[in-house]
Amino acid sequence: MLILVLCMLAGLALVLALVAFSRSRNTSDCPAASQDKSTTRQLPRSSFANASAIQEAIFSREDWEFIKQEGCPALEELFLAERKAVACYWLTVTSSRISAIRHNHLQNSRLARNLSPGQELRLLGRFLYLSLVCRVGLLVIQLGGPLAPANLTAHIQRIADGLPVARENSFAPLREN
Amino acid sequence: MSSTLLHADARKAYDDLWQRTLAKINGDLNRLIYLASTRDYNSGRYHHAGLETHFGADAVREALETAHRELFEKLTLCSLEELVIQLALYVQCSRETPEELLRTWRTLQPYRVAIPLDVEPLTVHLFLSNLKLALEVLQQRQSRLQDRP
Numbered sequence A: 001m002l003i004l005v006l007c008m009l010a011g012l013a014l015v016l017a018l019v020a021f022s023r024s025r026n027t028s029d030c031p032a033a034s035q036d037k038s039t040t041r042q043l044p045r046s047s048f049a050n051a052s053a054i055q056e057a058i059f060s061r062e063d064w065e066f067i068k069q070e071g072c073p074a075l076e077e078l079f080l081a082e083r084k085a086v087a088c089y090w091l092t093v094t095s096s097r098i099s100a101i102r103h104n105h106l107q108n109s110r111l112a113r114n115l116s117p118g119q120e121l122r123l124l125g126r127f128l129y130l131s132l133v134c135r136v137g138l139l140v141i142q143l144g145g146p147l148a149p150a151n152l153t154a155h156i157q158r159i160a161d162g163l164p165v166a167r168e169n170s171f172a173p174l175r176e177n
Numbered sequence B: 001m002s003s004t005l006l007h008a009d010a011r012k013a014y015d016d017l018w019q020r021t022l023a024k025i026n027g028d029l030n031r032l033i034y035l036a037s038t039r040d041y042n043s044g045r046y047h048h049a050g051l052e053t054h055f056g057a058d059a060v061r062e063a064l065e066t067a068h069r070e071l072f073e074k075l076t077l078c079s080l081e082e083l084v085i086q087l088a089l090y091v092q093c094s095r096e097t098p099e100e101l102l103r104t105w106r107t108l109q110p111y112r113v114a115i116p117l118d119v120e121p122l123t124v125h126l127f128l129s130n131l132k133l134a135l136e137v138l139q140q141r142q143s144r145l146q147d148r149p
Helices: A002-024 A051-058 A061-069 A073-109 A117-144 A150-170 B008-024 B028-037 B049-054 B057-077 B080-093 B098-108 B110-114 B121-147
Strands: none
Touching (some): A051 B057, A051 B121, A061 A073, A061 B080, A073 A117, A073 B121, A117 A150, B008 B028, B008 B049, B008 B057, B028 B057, B028 B110, B049 B057, B057 B121, B080 B098, B080 B121, B098 B121, B110 B121
16 A cells, blocks of 8 residues: 555656646747857758648648638538548657667766766656657547547647757767767 | 759659749649649659650659649648639639539549649648538538529
């Protein structure tokens, strides 16, 4: 019984820490904001120049308004079904991309000589937070429809775009010597 | 349209393609279908006999491929309303009747051949989904027109 209570407390503490982390996050402590863009290296991402544009297109409320104007319930139903499929796919792809970045980071950090525990912990928190939010996004789509998590997915996109830069900053590889 | 091409010849071929050919085609969906038609079904390589006499085959291939990808991305990211307009324009320019064309496109989905190579599955998914919706919008409008006394 005591173990169960302790596990629940630990879980609660983790969730609170993640919420606090997401709220305290601002542009000044985000490495992406302070990093010189010319020196950053991009990790694999969408072939689009602006990956957030595709996120905006998928969760576009403008499209829904247009379909509603047509005044055909069957069309509205089709739109919601189609967008739901695409939205779920976007979240799945994004989640896979985050996992791949995390995997790469773990592989590279094994060769690093000056790992910063603080930064590594922050990155781990960010990875866990993104994975959690992707799952929440899928749940929101199931409950509230494909357009419901528009703000949430924009938030995911912003943080995911910041991940590669955070990885670059996190350590210096051994091969530098 | 702006493009990032590696070779100077390809850049020239790209500009020529836009000025002499694509600018004269009405609508981005028409342009996309045209560019897809310059690609060999089996090899996936692009060919344009007229351009190849002035520029090298490689430069022309690069120019056609770039223009194709750019138009595909533009149409994928445009609003559904804009895509319906583009589709209506395509139907209008076609020699087929709207009923016939819509029926064929909804059944056979020939627009799938307009997808460039090496684009992300997510992009393809969104493009096909949007085109399917645009076809249904036009079909609904067409049905309404026919129901009118």
